[in-house]
Amino acid sequence: MEDNLTSKSAPQLGKYDLIAELAKLFPVENASTVIGVGDDAAVIDPTEENVVSTSRVFLENVHFDLTYVPLCHLGYKVVTVAISDLLGMNAVPTQLSVNICISNRFDLKAVQELLDGMRACCETAHVDVVGLDVSTSRKDLVIAVTALGECEPARLVTRGGAKENELVCVSGDFAAAYTGLLLLEREKKVFEANPTVQPDFTGKDYLLRRQLKPEPRLDIVEALRREDVLPTAMANVSDGIAAAVMQICRASRCGCDIFEEKLPMTELTFLTLKDLDIVHTVAALNGGDDYELMFTIKQSDFEKIKKVDNVSIIGYVKEESAGCHIVTGDNHHVELKAQGFANS
Amino acid sequence: MEDNLTSKSAPQLGKYDLIAELAKLFPVENASTVIGVGDDAAVIDPTEENVVSTSRVFLENVHFDLTYVPLCHLGYKVVTVAISDLLGMNAVPTQLSVNICISNRFDLKAVQELLDGMRACCETAHVDVVGLDVSTSRKDLVIAVTALGECEPARLVTRGGAKENELVCVSGDFAAAYTGLLLLEREKKVFEANPTVQPDFTGKDYLLRRQLKPEPRLDIVEALRREDVLPTAMANVSDGIAAAVMQICRASRCGCDIFEEKLPMTELTFLTLKDLDIVHTVAALNGGDDYELMFTIKQSDFEKIKKVDNVSIIGYVKEESAGCHIVTGDNHHVELKAQGFANS
Numbered sequence: 001m002e003d004n005l006t007s008k009s010a011p012q013l014g015k016y017d018l019i020a021e022l023a024k025l026f027p028v029e030n031a032s033t034v035i036g037v038g039d040d041a042a043v044i045d046p047t048e049e050n051v052v053s054t055s056r057v058f059l060e061n062v063h064f065d066l067t068y069v070p071l072c073h074l075g076y077k078v079v080t081v082a083i084s085d086l087l088g089m090n091a092v093p094t095q096l097s098v099n100i101c102i103s104n105r106f107d108l109k110a111v112q113e114l115l116d117g118m119r120a121c122c123e124t125a126h127v128d129v130v131g132l133d134v135s136t137s138r139k140d141l142v143i144a145v146t147a148l149g150e151c152e153p154a155r156l157v158t159r160g161g162a163k164e165n166e167l168v169c170v171s172g173d174f175a176a177a178y179t180g181l182l183l184l185e186r187e188k189k190v191f192e193a194n195p196t197v198q199p200d201f202t203g204k205d206y207l208l209r210r211q212l213k214p215e216p217r218l219d220i221v222e223a224l225r226r227e228d229v230l231p232t233a234m235a236n237v238s239d240g241i242a243a244a245v246m247q248i249c250r251a252s253r254c255g256c257d258i259f260e261e262k263l264p265m266t267e268l269t270f271l272t273l274k275d276l277d278i279v280h281t282v283a284a285l286n287g288g289d290d291y292e293l294m295f296t297i298k299q300s301d302f303e304k305i306k307k308v309d310n311v312s313i314i315g316y317v318k319e320e321s322a323g324c325h326i327v328t329g330d331n332h333h334v335e336l337k338a339q340g341f342a343n344s
Numbered sequence: 345m346e347d348n349l350t351s352k353s354a355p356q357l358g359k360y361d362l363i364a365e366l367a368k369l370f371p372v373e374n375a376s377t378v379i380g381v382g383d384d385a386a387v388i389d390p391t392e393e394n395v396v397s398t399s400r401v402f403l404e405n406v407h408f409d410l411t412y413v414p415l416c417h418l419g420y421k422v423v424t425v426a427i428s429d430l431l432g433m434n435a436v437p438t439q440l441s442v443n444i445c446i447s448n449r450f451d452l453k454a455v456q457e458l459l460d461g462m463r464a465c466c467e468t469a470h471v472d473v474v475g476l477d478v479s480t481s482r483k484d485l486v487i488a489v490t491a492l493g494e495c496e497p498a499r500l501v502t503r504g505g506a507k508e509n510e511l512v513c514v515s516g517d518f519a520a521a522y523t524g525l526l527l528l529e530r531e532k533k534v535f536e537a538n539p540t541v542q543p544d545f546t547g548k549d550y551l552l553r554r555q556l557k558p559e560p561r562l563d564i565v566e567a568l569r570r571e572d573v574l575p576t577a578m579a580n581v582s583d584g585i586a587a588a589v590m591q592i593c594r595a596s597r598c599g600c601d602i603f604e605e606k607l608p609m610t611e612l613t614f615l616t617l618k619d620l621d622i623v624h625t626v627a628a629l630n631g632g633d634d635y636e637l638m639f640t641i642k643q644s645d646f647e648k649i650k651k652v653d654n655v656s657i658i659g660y661v662k663e664e665s666a667g668c669h670i671v672t673g674d675n676h677h678v679e680l681k682a683q684g685f686a687n688s
Binding site for chain 2: 034035041043046049050054055056059061062063088089091095098099101130133135136137140142146147149156158235236243246247250251
């Protein structure tokens with residue numbers, strides 16, 4: 001029966017049979033999940049007082065390109081993206097619901113590959129898939145993901161609590177995902193011009209992985225708890241450092257100085273950007289797709305934050321009238337600009 | 345400034361400015377809404393023990409056709425659809441989040457019209473919009489809606505509790521929305537053939553309204569509480585009576601007899617379907633887009649349910665081995681079939 005199913009294009013199956021079949025991929029793990037896939041709605045019995053919710057939509061050829069994105073990585077990534085919004089509130093992700101719109105370009109195997117990627121990320125993050133709907137699209141794949149999480153009110157962190165003289169921190173490193181995207185786009189063009197040329201990504205694994213299969217920074221939220229650091233403001237860095245800084249500064253009614261030399265970047269990213277003739281600071285500020293966390297902390301938490309791995313202090317909070325600036329290596333203050341709308 | 349904004353196509357605006365502007369349309373009303381639009385995620389402090397969640401995606405030219413669907417009605421309808429899933433669990437809707445993907449075909453005025461429709465339905469249902477994201481599409485409009493609600497565990501009703509000899513009830517009447525769709529599609533074809541011909545919908549207002557601007561049946565969930573009727577199983581009827589009956593029977597491991605003569609339908613629907621040469625029972629069973637509620641009740645609740653307006657008893661629950669049948673006027677038993685996948 002199953003082998004028979006996989007040879008059909010997904011829309012040939014009865015909708016309810018298809019969803020029932022796919023739902024088996026997602027056993028329920030969390031005690032807070034009362035009802036998962038299979039009824040009109042999911043039911044949660046949250047352990048903590050506050051429930052945190054976010055939704056994201058991903059369109060083929062806008063947010064992803066199946067020419068070079070494997071479906072299982074895409075599944076993993078969309079879950080990371082949604083979960084990262086919850087982590088950006090200092091919350092713990094618990095449930096996820098997924099809506100997929102597919103055309104007859106996709107067979108059941110393709111859908112399963114996508115869902116396998118989602119499952120892998122959900123397992124990493126101990127998140128239950130509690131909603132799963134599949135419907136029809138004309139051509140392009142459309143994916144909508146809603147992530148639910150929990151937080152005790154005392155640990156909830158918004159964008160709006162940063163105060164003057166506090167430290168601006170980020171997790172991980174930046175611009176790698178953007179650089180990976182540039183490489184993939186370049187090789188796509190080469191391939192389109194000459195389909196016999198195989199792409200050469202030797203030594204660039206890290207950049208590709210950051211673009212294709214980013215990890216949700218649960219470790220940071222957990223470490224902040226462990227070291228008893230409560231950030232004063234926090235944001236998911238999905239559209240580059242500049243956008244995240246400005247979100248925090250706008251909500252907190254403050255300004256900031258961010259130091260170019262403090263922006264964390266791997267040597268591989270730096271050198272590859274140099275090869276590509278891209279200014280590395282611009283890539284870190286506006287590149288996007290990092291899904292790292294930015295947060296501000298009191299200066300008194302400085303010793304504690306040093307115990308949290310993979311966190312860099314990149315600047316400090318100033319009064320609102322000072323504005324938001326990047327301070328270059330030669331001590332120029334350049335005003336940060338909001339990024340545009342395209343592709344975000 | 346605002347007039348200036350409306351003359352721009354939406355993607356010309358900065359993304360965050362656009363969302364901040366649009367968020368003003370949605371003031372927060374419910375005490376359970378801690379943080380609404382404007383941070384990485386929404387935060388809820390639920391009043392009841394259980395949180396109920398559902399997500400729906402709507403694609404232009406698959407789920408709606410802007411040739412004849414006004415954007416404000418579309419906004420209203422997508423909220424009704426999402427909320428109806430929560431009502432189908434006997435839960436009370438409280439929050440909503442919206443993701444819109446637009447191309448440069450849409451100006452800010454169009455987006456505002458869509459959101460105005462959403463707001464109107466949210467006001468009717470006392471639902472707060474707590475999430476709002478706008479991103480880019482290549483051409484078609486894409487809308488994703490997540491609805492959150494609350495329920496005390498004792499009043500939560502799944503599809504899975506129906507028992508033999510219980511009564512099958514539905515709210516409202518059926519096939520009107522489907523008939524409205526047929527009329528709209530017919531007039532679209534006429535218009536495409538000859539653009540000077542104006543559509544004639546005289547006397548068909550009810551059918552069009554049911555298709556274009558369906559109401560969420562909050563009144564039914566409220567009346568069931570008031571009359572102290574706790575359904576044993578419940579479902580949102582979004583894809584026709586047959587699909588809902590079979591969802592309940594499958595989850596409850598039971599069968600049922602549904603009586604053709606008991607299917608509620610207005611005379612207008614009946615006569616219009618006759619004009620269109622469509623068998624009215626087929627339209628009620630498989631038409632879809634009704635967003636009415638189906639539920640089963642104990643026979644001992646018969647007197648109580650008579651006090652709830654707009655509810656019809658259409659059949660009764662049988663043992664699983666009996667299967668699911670529609671009993672025709674001349675007492676033939678016809679097995680109910682699951683509907684297909686297309687357009688659902």
